[in-house]
Amino acid sequence: MSLAKRIIPCLDCENGRVVKGVKFVDIRDAGDPVEVSKRYCDQGADEITFLDITASHEDRQTTIDTVSAIASQVFIPLTVGGGIRTLQDIRNMLNAGADKVAINTSAVKNPDFVRDAAEKFGSQCIVVAIDAKQVSEEGEPPRWEIFTHGGRNPTSLDAVEWAKLMVTNGAGEILLTSMDRDGTKNGFDLALNSAISAAVSVPVIASGGVGNLQHLVDGIKEGQADAVLAASIFHFGEYSIPEAKEFMAQQGIEVRI
Amino acid sequence: MNRVAVIDYGMGNLHSVAKAVEHVGDNLHLSVTSDEKIIMDADRVIFPGVGAMRDCMGEIKRLGIDDILRRFTETKPVLGVCVGMQALLEHSEENNGVDCIGLFAGNVMKFDEGLTDESGNVLKVPHMGWNKVKQTRSHPLWRDIPDQSRFYFVHSYFALPGKEEDVYGMSTYPNSFAAALAKTNIFAVQFHPEKSQTLGLQLYKNFLDWDGGF
Numbered sequence: 001m002s003l004a005k006r007i008i009p010c011l012d013c014e015n016g017r018v019v020k021g022v023k024f025v026d027i028r029d030a031g032d033p034v035e036v037s038k039r040y041c042d043q044g045a046d047e048i049t050f051l052d053i054t055a056s057h058e059d060r061q062t063t064i065d066t067v068s069a070i071a072s073q074v075f076i077p078l079t080v081g082g083g084i085r086t087l088q089d090i091r092n093m094l095n096a097g098a099d100k101v102a103i104n105t106s107a108v109k110n111p112d113f114v115r116d117a118a119e120k121f122g123s124q125c126i127v128v129a130i131d132a133k134q135v136s137e138e139g140e141p142p143r144w145e146i147f148t149h150g151g152r153n154p155t156s157l158d159a160v161e162w163a164k165l166m167v168t169n170g171a172g173e174i175l176l177t178s179m180d181r182d183g184t185k186n187g188f189d190l191a192l193n194s195a196i197s198a199a200v201s202v203p204v205i206a207s208g209g210v211g212n213l214q215h216l217v218d219g220i221k222e223g224q225a226d227a228v229l230a231a232s233i234f235h236f237g238e239y240s241i242p243e244a245k246e247f248m249a250q251q252g253i254e255v256r257i
Numbered sequence: 258m259n260r261v262a263v264i265d266y267g268m269g270n271l272h273s274v275a276k277a278v279e280h281v282g283d284n285l286h287l288s289v290t291s292d293e294k295i296i297m298d299a300d301r302v303i304f305p306g307v308g309a310m311r312d313c314m315g316e317i318k319r320l321g322i323d324d325i326l327r328r329f330t331e332t333k334p335v336l337g338v339c340v341g342m343q344a345l346l347e348h349s350e351e352n353n354g355v356d357c358i359g360l361f362a363g364n365v366m367k368f369d370e371g372l373t374d375e376s377g378n379v380l381k382v383p384h385m386g387w388n389k390v391k392q393t394r395s396h397p398l399w400r401d402i403p404d405q406s407r408f409y410f411v412h413s414y415f416a417l418p419g420k421e422e423d424v425y426g427m428s429t430y431p432n433s434f435a436a437a438l439a440k441t442n443i444f445a446v447q448f449h450p451e452k453s454q455t456l457g458l459q460l461y462k463n464f465l466d467w468d469g470g471f
Contacts, residue, residue, distance in 0.1 A: 002389040002429055003380075004407060041454065046387055072276050077409060077452050097272050099452060122308040124383060124411045172383055172411075201370050203381045226381055256387040256407045 004256040005220050006046035006227035007244055008079075008205060009234045011036060014053050016062040020231065034069045040234070041074045043241040046256060048074060049102070049175070049229060052082030060089075064096045071097020081129055081175070090117055094125065102175055104129040105148045108155055111169055118170025127205075128171040132159040132192055133179040142191050151179035159192065160199050167200045174200060175229065178208040185211025185232075193223030205229050213239055213247040220253055259465055262299035263289045264326075264341075266316040268308045274338065277451035278303065281462040291320045301464065302329055306340030310365070310414070311352035313340055323358045330360060330442045334469040336398075336461075337445030342438065343416055345445055351414050361438050361445070362419030374431050383413045390426045390436045390448065396471065398437075398444050398463045399425075406456050408436070408448035416447065442469040 012020050017031045029035055037048050050070065052063045060083065067080055080093045081102030090101050107114050107128050118126045131151055136143040144159035163174055176196055178189035188206045197204040206225035210216060210233055219225045233239050245255045261278060263271050271289050278287060288295050296302060304326065306313050317323050326345075329335060337345050349355045349365035357365070368382045387407040392399050415434040418424055426437030426446070438445045444464065450457035 003384065004387045006386050071273060072280075075273075075277055075280070075451060075454050075458055077411075077449075095272060097276060099273065123413075124307060124385075173385065198379075201382055203383070203385050224378070226386070 002254065004046070004254050005225075005248065006205075007216070007241060007248075007255070008047045008049050008227055008229040009040045009045050009241070010049040010051060010207070010229050010231045012051050012053055012231065013063070013066065015059055016066045019053070020235065033066050034073060037070045037074045037078075040241060041076050044245060044256065045076065045241050046227070047077040047079065049079045049081065050098075051102075052080065054083065060092075064092055067093060067096040067098050079127055079175075081127070087117060087120055090121055090125075094121065100125045100127050100173070102127040102129040104131065107166060108146060108148050108157070111165060114166055114171055115169040118172070123170045123172035126171055127173045127175050128163075128166040129175040129177065130159060130163060130166070130196075131177050131179050132189075134189070134192070142195070144192050144195075147179055151182070160195055163196045163200050167202050171202060173203045173205065175205045175207060181209025182207075184209050187211065187215040188219040188223050188225070188228075190218060190223040193219060193225055197224035197226075203227060213244055216244055217248055217251045217253060220248070221251070258284055258286050259301070260286045260299045261288070261301055261303065261465070262296045263287065263303045263305065264296065264322060265289045265291050266306075266313070266320055266322055267291075268306055268313050268316060268340070271305055273449075273451045274303060274305045277458060278461050278465070281458050282465055285465070291322065293321065293325055296325055297329060299333070301333060301467070302326070302335045303338065303464075304335055304341040304344075305338040306344060308340060309352055310340065310343065310349045310355045310357070313344055314355050314357060317344060317358070326358060326360065332442070332469075334442050334444070334464070334467050336464045337443065338451075339412060339447060339449060342445035342447055343414060345438070345443065346416055346418070349414060360443060361416075361423055361440070363423075364417050364419075365414050366417050367414050368430065372431055380431060383411055384415075384430045385411045387453075388428045388430065388436075388448075390428050392425065393427050394425045394439075396425050396439055396444065397467050398439070398460055400463045401459050402456050402463075407453075408446075408450065408457060409452040410436075410448045412447060441471070
């Protein structure tokens, strides 16, 4: 086996600036997504995910310009998510230099949007982002449902069934975030991740809850993830990408070094 | 002046290829085009592609790209990338079977789903991520790229070449498949050099210097 497990730093951006703070000691402007992306790329990140949390639709051009600037300098895969609502949105992002787009709320509103997008642009560039929360009680078999709007809005969709439907509709990859774990630093929801990974044929990216390097290892070994996404542990300089990769390699995980 | 044409047949993302080539090229004149005259006047051609083979070949034939490539490769170098490589073989089993350009002998097959690695883990399809490429033969395009380097792949179909001597790079998932094919004036890769960081850029740089020979 020689396909490496991927480490993907995630940048949350608003109006063309990285938010949630990035603290690299020797970076000139830690709010500039181009500089931050370039730094992660130089460190050996396997991909970059760029999440646009800009509230207003009018500022989409800023996002497109930012994606274009990143893509001119960063020669690893770039996924762009946030506010992808139409086929034109996807085309704009791909034309700006994104390799994949992540679709979340728009897929819940209209599952056929994913089918249309995959038919038009190919499954390889369609990532479906799933935000899931456990809804089963203690002692019951675990069950998770899909939530939108940052975990506020329930949809009553079963997460495993939803993931399967999205892959049937043409998703080439699943970006799976546990809303229970996101921001906790308690590690991925491993049961959720392995349940989804076993249910679908496409790669699954584990997201939400990373607080240390062992969590990355657990996500791959126990959560059956093909890639692990993290933001704060890298942004705040707690761990660098090479440290993460070295630790994973020591635990017997194949990584690109 | 190094005139490079990136062939645009309306399928997929040519911008990242163009950006990567611009990043490494000196004294470059880059066109992203389907215009026969511009292509035939170029010094070298990059033939990328993503998406479904039936749609790709439909556009390639409609625009006459297949014929242009046959003539171009008689004298000047072409680099095929991803579906661009697959389209250079004879036939793909994608979309219930599609006849392709046929500059390389062999066919394009789908990865079987449910295959496992040596630890029993199920391998996902598409084959997505950074995999090692074994350089099975030396070639000017491998210059300054260490053997067994990792490149970024994303594909569900792979080339099964008809002639062993055309194979210049192999990867495994879990079985061996052709990651690079070559013959006079053609080099073709299944992976995406434009997404493979420094070593991918090196491969484009090598292509810009290549005269088409071995």
